[in-house]
Amino acid sequence: xxxxxxxxxxxxxxxxxxxxxxxxxxxxxxxxxxxxxxxxxxxxxxxxxxxxxxxxxxxxxxxxxxxxxxxxxxxxxxxxxxxxxxxxxxxxxxxxxxxxxxxxxxxxxxxxxxxxxxxxxxxxxxxxxxxxxxxxxxxxxxxxxxxxxxxxxxxxxxxxxxxxxxxxxxxxxxxxxxxxxxxxxxxxxxxxxxxxxxxxxxxxxxxxxxxxxxxxxxxxxxxxxxxxxxxxxxxxxxxxxxxxxxxxxxxxxxxxxxxxxxxxxxxxxxxxxxxxxxxxxxxxxxxxxxxxxxxxxxxxxxxxxxxx
Amino acid sequence: xxxxxxxxxxxxxxxxxxxxxxxxxxxxxxxxxxxxxxxxxxxxxxxxxxxxxxxxxxxxxxxxxxxxxxxxxxxxxxxxxxxxxxxxxxxxxxxxxxxxxxxxxxxxxxxxxxxxxxxxxxxxxxxxxxxxxxxxxxxxxxxxxxxxxxxxxxxxxxxxxxxxxxxxxxxxxxxxxxxxxxxxxxxxxxxxxxxxxxxxxxxxxxxxxxxxxxxxxxxxxxxxxxxxxxxxxxxxxxxxxxxxxxxxxxxxxxxxxxxxxxxxxxxxxxxxxxxxxxxxxxxxxxxxxxxxxxxxxxxxxxxxxxxxxxxxxxxxxxxxxxxxxxxxxxxxxxxxxxxxxxxxxxxxxxxxxxxxxxxxxxxxxxxxxxxxxxxxxxxxxxxxxxxxxxxxxxxxxxxxxxxxxxxxxxxxxxxxxxxxxxxxxxxxxxxxxxxxxxxxxxxxxxxxxxxxxxxxxxxxxxxxxxxxxxxxxxxxxxxxxxxxxxxxxxxxxxxxxxxxxxxxxxxxxxxxxxxxxxx
Numbered sequence: 001x002x003x004x005x006x007x008x009x010x011x012x013x014x015x016x017x018x019x020x021x022x023x024x025x026x027x028x029x030x031x032x033x034x035x036x037x038x039x040x041x042x043x044x045x046x047x048x049x050x051x052x053x054x055x056x057x058x059x060x061x062x063x064x065x066x067x068x069x070x071x072x073x074x075x076x077x078x079x080x081x082x083x084x085x086x087x088x089x090x091x092x093x094x095x096x097x098x099x100x101x102x103x104x105x106x107x108x109x110x111x112x113x114x115x116x117x118x119x120x121x122x123x124x125x126x127x128x129x130x131x132x133x134x135x136x137x138x139x140x141x142x143x144x145x146x147x148x149x150x151x152x153x154x155x156x157x158x159x160x161x162x163x164x165x166x167x168x169x170x171x172x173x174x175x176x177x178x179x180x181x182x183x184x185x186x187x188x189x190x191x192x193x194x195x196x197x198x199x200x201x202x203x204x205x206x207x208x209x210x211x212x213x214x215x216x217x218x219x220x221x222x223x224x225x226x227x228x229x230x231x232x233x234x235x236x237x238x239x240x241x242x243x244x245x246x247x248x249x250x251x252x253x254x255x256x257x258x259x260x261x262x263x264x265x266x267x268x269x270x271x272x273x274x275x276x277x278x279x280x281x282x283x284x285x286x287x288x289x290x291x292x293x294x295x296x297x298x299x300x301x302x303x304x305x306x307x308x
Numbered sequence: 309x310x311x312x313x314x315x316x317x318x319x320x321x322x323x324x325x326x327x328x329x330x331x332x333x334x335x336x337x338x339x340x341x342x343x344x345x346x347x348x349x350x351x352x353x354x355x356x357x358x359x360x361x362x363x364x365x366x367x368x369x370x371x372x373x374x375x376x377x378x379x380x381x382x383x384x385x386x387x388x389x390x391x392x393x394x395x396x397x398x399x400x401x402x403x404x405x406x407x408x409x410x411x412x413x414x415x416x417x418x419x420x421x422x423x424x425x426x427x428x429x430x431x432x433x434x435x436x437x438x439x440x441x442x443x444x445x446x447x448x449x450x451x452x453x454x455x456x457x458x459x460x461x462x463x464x465x466x467x468x469x470x471x472x473x474x475x476x477x478x479x480x481x482x483x484x485x486x487x488x489x490x491x492x493x494x495x496x497x498x499x500x501x502x503x504x505x506x507x508x509x510x511x512x513x514x515x516x517x518x519x520x521x522x523x524x525x526x527x528x529x530x531x532x533x534x535x536x537x538x539x540x541x542x543x544x545x546x547x548x549x550x551x552x553x554x555x556x557x558x559x560x561x562x563x564x565x566x567x568x569x570x571x572x573x574x575x576x577x578x579x580x581x582x583x584x585x586x587x588x589x590x591x592x593x594x595x596x597x598x599x600x601x602x603x604x605x606x607x608x609x610x611x612x613x614x615x616x617x618x619x620x621x622x623x624x625x626x627x628x629x630x631x632x633x634x635x636x637x638x639x640x641x642x643x644x645x646x647x648x649x650x651x652x653x654x655x656x657x658x659x660x661x662x663x664x665x666x667x668x669x670x671x672x673x674x675x676x677x678x679x680x681x682x683x684x685x686x687x688x689x690x691x692x693x694x695x696x697x698x699x700x701x702x703x704x705x706x707x708x709x710x711x712x713x714x715x716x717x718x719x720x721x722x723x724x725x726x727x728x729x730x731x732x733x734x735x736x737x738x739x740x741x742x743x744x745x746x747x748x749x750x751x752x753x754x755x756x757x758x759x760x761x762x763x764x765x766x767x768x769x770x771x772x773x774x775x776x777x778x779x780x781x782x783x784x785x786x787x788x789x790x791x792x793x794x795x796x797x798x799x800x801x802x803x804x805x806x807x808x809x810x811x812x813x814x815x816x817x818x819x820x821x822x823x824x825x826x827x
Binding site: 046049050051052054055113114115116117144145146147148150151154155168199200201202232234235236237238239259268287 | 344347348349350352353415416417418419447448449450451453454455457458461501529531532533534535536539556558559564565584
């Protein structure tokens with residue numbers, strides 16, 4: 001735990017408290033009862049499966065915990081520490097902040113399935129980048145969902161970022177084009193492009209997303225400079241499919257996980273990290289405008305393992 | 309949404325059915341794989357464990373190992389257990405004094421507002437009720453605006469927004485307005501939270517006290533992972549649910565959440581959201597879903613859909629023509645239109661037994677419904693004479709048609725080949741040949757003898773059918789290379805479609821007496 005950001009730590013651990021409570025409880029239960037044996041490892045694996053780590057990763061981590069420790073008396077705290085260390089091993093390489101590069105405007109395209117929290121995340125990102133002194137512009141590219149544009153305009157007002165929008169039902173790609181052109185003219189530092197939510201198995205909608213990327217490249221071939229896939233913490237194994245599809249279509253460069261203050265465990269991040277090694281930039285731990293925190297592997301791993 | 313689970317389970321059980329005798333160890337191995345498949349489909353761990361235990365118990369009980377077809381027996385047990393776990397299909401209950409209040413609860417981003425509007429539209433159009441919708445979401449920016457916009461889109465009234473009111477007050481105002489305005493149903497769209505927190509539950513409970521809703525529906529995302537059980541359980545404990553609406557069931561999630569939530573709350577899944585369009589809200593049929601999960605297809609849904617969309621008279625005419633072997637390109641054009649009306653190729657394929665795998669191959673190869681459109685364009689670019697007599701089509705005519713339809717002569721050839729195989733096959737069927745895999749379907753669908761008022765296909769029949777059809781349906785006429793799918797146009801013929809026109813015939817209602825009751 002680091003002293004310089006107690007509020008963030010507090011938020012994360014309270015967000016993950018259910019995870020920790022259940023895993024921690026499970027560990028305490030099983031370890032105080034008996035020695036480390038196959039049955040115990042299995043229970044540990046089950047606790048990890050319940051946290052959405054997925055059957056493979058859960059099995060691997062549980063096995064790693066057991067490695068060389070069979071038939072030894074082991075304290076619950078010790079198991080937690082080992083578990084945290086194993087989870088951290090997977091997560092550490094992917095914990096990377098989103099750095100605004102030299103390009104102006106630096107274009108961040110935000111994608112994801114419906115209801116994952118794209119629009120809200122854009123609002124929070126806008127506040128964050130404004131706070132860092134960037135001139136921010138938002139492109140309201142979700143032209144499909146009713147009132148999405150209004151929602152984003154409210155976020156724009158709250159965070160002092162101009163919002164480029166057109167009519168509902170308009171072509172999202174041409175809107176992105178217009179926004180980027182405008183951002184260039186006005187010397188904007190960061191352009192956040194919202195997109196409509198789409199399920200990754202809808203070929204037509206994914207094609208539309210591809211078009212948005214293509215059109216953005218017409219203005220600036222290096223753009224989008226970051227493509228952020230927003231994942232909902234409650235999502236299960238399907239998130240792997242989402243990462244795969246959005247990676248192929250939009251060239252995702254990093255992840256943001258939202259709604260981590262729910263009961264959801266967010267353990268799927270571990271599975272994604274193990275499989276795709278994609279950077280995890282942010283986690284959303286609340287509904288407030290500043291409830292967007294950089295992802296810290298150590299904190300996350302310790303919280304998952306139930307260490308205070 | 310259940311395809312991947314279906315693929316997995318289908319594969320596991322397939323291996324089992326192929327073996328003659330089963331040892332206890334075989335069953336154990338299969339069940340371990342079933343467990344894994346369920347976990348990967350996001351079925352909650354406890355539910356999975358209970359499910360596998362139940363299957364094992366039943367399997368031992370009926371002495372699978374000694375039965376004549378042990379594999380089939382296990383499949384049947386898994387099927388029955390799935391149906392049990394998914395529960396019965398129960399619709400929205402409106403049997404209460406008007407206006408009937410229906411309250412929607414759920415987490416943020418689960419699709420409450422969209423579902424509310426879909427439900428409003430459905431009740432208005434299908435049940436011809438007068439519906440009022442009210443948004444109680446005073447937190448999310450523009451949430452109330454969203455419902456108002458959707459209300460205008462679907463033609464359902466929404467409660468005018470009054471700034472500064474609390475959710476419970478709005479609920480009371482909505483009920484009041486419902487009474488005064490003579491509404492039959494009042495839909496209350498509550499605010500979601502990111503998290504299952506006390507404030508949300510307290511607010512929901514307060515709204516429930518104020519409105520005394522007849523139905524409290526939990527709107528939940530089909531993509532939810534292990535957390536689905538917490539979600540459903542907490543809402544049920546704190547607010548008291550009467551049912552569940554599963555959204556995003558058109559994603560490629562594996563539907564484990566459905567099994568989990570039903571199992572832990574015992575509350576029925578009443579509706580599933582199946583698309584972004586406002587009418588994409590369907591009844592939930594557990595036994596059909598179970599069939600689909602096991603890769604047995606969903607013939608009943610297919611037949612219903614056919615009955616609802618196919619022009620009976622046209623279908624009769626086409627069927628008659630087929631029997632005489634005079635099936636021309638204009639008839640094919642009608643069939644393609646019907647296919648499109650029934651949800652296109654992928655929609656249909658998903659419902660056919662044993663085709664789940666093909667469906668994913670279809671998606672991979674991007675063989676979507678554009679193909680249907682292209683084929684229709686080709687036929688549209690022909691003269692009536694050419695449609696009646698495709699033999700006329702020589703190179704120069706083909707070039708003209710290709711130019712007219714924006715396709716290539718090659719594609720036209722494929723279409724012609726498909727038409728020819730279809731026509732031949734139909735002729736064969738019409739002249740009473742009953743052998744081959746198609747005959748089974750044809751009989752079942754009432755094409756062949758319209759089988760004396762037969763009942764719906766039983767699971768056993770379905771399994772039988774599934775057995776006839778797996779492996780990319782190599783024997784199907786119309787699939788040119790047999791080897792699995794690659795040449796596209798043949799699919800239109802291969803998908804069992806030729807049998808369809810007969811469905812719309814007037815005999816259908818008698819042939820499937822059970823259909824009406826399942827609503």
